[in-house]
Amino acid sequence: MPPTDAETFDYVIVGAGSAGCVLANRLTADGRHRVLLLEFGGSDRSIFIQMPAALAYPMNTTRWNWRYESEPEPHLNNRRLHCPRGKGLGGSSSINGLVYVRGNPLDFEHWQEQGARGWGYANVLPYFKRAETRLEGGNAYRGGDGPLSTTYGTLDNPLHHAWMEAARQAGYQLTEDYNGFRQEGFGRMDMTVRNGERCSSAKAHLYDAVKRPNLQVVQHALATRILFDGTRAVGVEYERGGTLHTVRAGREVILSGGPINSVQLLKLSGIGPAQELAGHGIPVLADRAGVGANLQDHLEFYFQMACTSRSPCSAMPTCWARPGSASNGCCAARAWARPTTLNPAVSSAAAPASAIPISSTTSSRWPSITMAPRSPPSMASKPTSGRCARKAVARSRCAVPIRATRR
Numbered sequence: 332m333p334p335t336d337a338e339t340f341d342y343v344i345v346g347a348g349s350a351g352c353v354l355a356n357r358l359t360a361d362g363r364h365r366v367l368l369l370e371f372g373g374s375d376r377s378i379f380i381q382m383p384a385a386l387a388y389p390m391n392t393t394r395w396n397w398r399y400e401s402e403p404e405p406h407l408n409n410r411r412l413h414c415p416r417g418k419g420l421g422g423s424s425s426i427n428g429l430v431y432v433r434g435n436p437l438d439f440e441h442w443q444e445q446g447a448r449g450w451g452y453a454n455v456l457p458y459f460k461r462a463e464t465r466l467e468g469g470n471a472y473r474g475g476d477g478p479l480s481t482t483y484g485t486l487d488n489p490l491h492h493a494w495m496e497a498a499r500q501a502g503y504q505l506t507e508d509y510n511g512f513r514q515e516g517f518g519r520m521d522m523t524v525r526n527g528e529r530c531s532s533a534k535a536h537l538y539d540a541v542k543r544p545n546l547q548v549v550q551h552a553l554a555t556r557i558l559f560d561g562t563r564a565v566g567v568e569y570e571r572g573g574t575l576h577t578v579r580a581g582r583e584v585i586l587s588g589g590p591i592n593s594v595q596l597l598k599l600s601g602i603g604p605a606q607e608l609a610g611h612g613i614p615v616l617a618d619r620a621g622v623g624a625n626l627q628d629h630l631e632f633y634f635q636m637a638c639t640s641r642s643p644c645s646a647m648p649t650c651w652a653r654p655g656s657a658s659n660g661c662c663a664a665r666a667w668a669r670p671t672t673l674n675p676a677v678s679s680a681a682a683p684a685s686a687i688p689i690s691s692t693t694s695s696r697w698p699s700i701t702m703a704p705r706s707p708p709s710m711a712s713k714p715t716s717g718r719c720a721r722k723a724v725a726r727s728r729c730a731v732p733i734r735a736t737r738r
């Protein structure tokens with residue numbers, strides 16, 4: 332049952348994705364606080380989400396994907412790139428590639444050097460461990476009894492072994508566990524999988540938490556505006572079933588709608604670059620030039636190779652034929668290498684695996700892709716900032732036309 336209008340909760344969380352499910356779980360654990368979790372999408376109960384090998388399906392349907400596209404990218408012959416974002420319980424963790432990979436320890440150290448005190452690797456490691464159950468066992472780097480299950484993919488494809496062997500022959504290191512002592516190297520893929528099924532943030536955090544009386548989850552609820560008392564956020568306006576509702580937050584309003592949608596909600600609520608908001612007739616509550624700027628995403632591209640072997644060993648067809656392979660995600664092996672040492676001949680020979688440059692050493696060398704919708708008119712005043720696009724629910728209430736895809 333949705334809450335009654337203007338009902339008060341301690342916390343109102345917008346978005347039941349990776350972050351929102353964790354927050355809903357942690358904030359209701361001791362029973363002291365009432366929490367409302369609003370999610371625009373619906374259920375994640377589908378074989379296409381739960382079966383790891385089916386991952387290409389949910390990430391390509393409007394039911395579970397907001398289906399954003401980039402603006403024409405000038406350095407890619409003006410092509411628009413897909414920018415999938417999850418919609419529904421679990422958010423992007425319900426449609427993602429199931430790849431479990433922590434940030435490079437040097438990235439955390441770098442943040443700390445730049446002033447983010449408390450974000451060094453030694454500070455964050457206990458939280459990574461606490462969050463995780465590694466099915467192969469916990470150790471100094473890995474968790475053994477957390478809510479998020481991780482496990483290795485099965486290396487049962489001849490190409491995995493050929494790829495690793497090619498790496499070894501080319502002089503690369505193999506790494507036992509890229510989330511453990513050493514990230515750099517070639518090794519087995521760590522996946523967010525439990526008992527052969529996707530372990531999304533919803534499964535890890537929400538399925539049990541939702542049984543608590545102090546947590547209420549409302550699906551198909553689209554947050555349209557943050558409500559303020561002066562400059563203090565005190566509630567959320569949302570649309571459900573064609574009707575606008577409000578809900579109050581005694582303690583906090585938490586935005587966990589992802590990097591595109593949370594930005595849009597801030598802007599619709601009057602927080603963002605003043606000139607841009609004024610252009611859409613949105614009263615400015617706080618002039619913040621950085622809202623919606625500097626979004627960076629990682630490029631991903633695939634090489635497809637014809638296999639000369641007579642035995643079937645391409646990734647996908649045999650995936651369905653081998654027992655247990657449906658529990659594998661997109662890849663079962665992965666490499667982390669410095670870009671200066673990454674040999675395309677090795678990385679591109681990895682049909683069921685992939686090679687990634689280590690971010691701390693490459694961030695300044697890779698292009699950043701910035702996202703903005705194709706239509707309707709962008710909130711962006713320049714092509715490098717972004718906002719989401721949604722269907723015209725509550726259009727009359729929002730100064731910015733919005734477009735969304737409902738299931």
Ligand SMILES: Cc1cc2nc3c(=O)[nH]c(=O)nc-3n(C[C@H](O)[C@H](O)[C@H](O)COP(=O)(O)OP(=O)(O)OC[C@H]3O[C@@H](n4cnc5c(N)ncnc54)[C@H](O)[C@@H]3O)c2cc1C
Binds near residue numbers: 370390417421422430
């Ligand atoms: C296709 C794809 C593949 C990926 N692969 C990997 C991978 O293999 N490994 C990895 O580590 N990461 C991967 N990622 C990235 C990772 O999944 C995301 O970074 C992470 O899930 C983002 O978490 P979040 O909580 O910020 O947002 P999300 O998980 O996206 O959650 C946001 C939620 O908020 C909801 N929402 C948004 N706006 C509103 C609103 N106004 N009202 C109500 N609800 C709203 C959305 O519907 C969504 O459910 C992938 C992402 C995608 C999309």
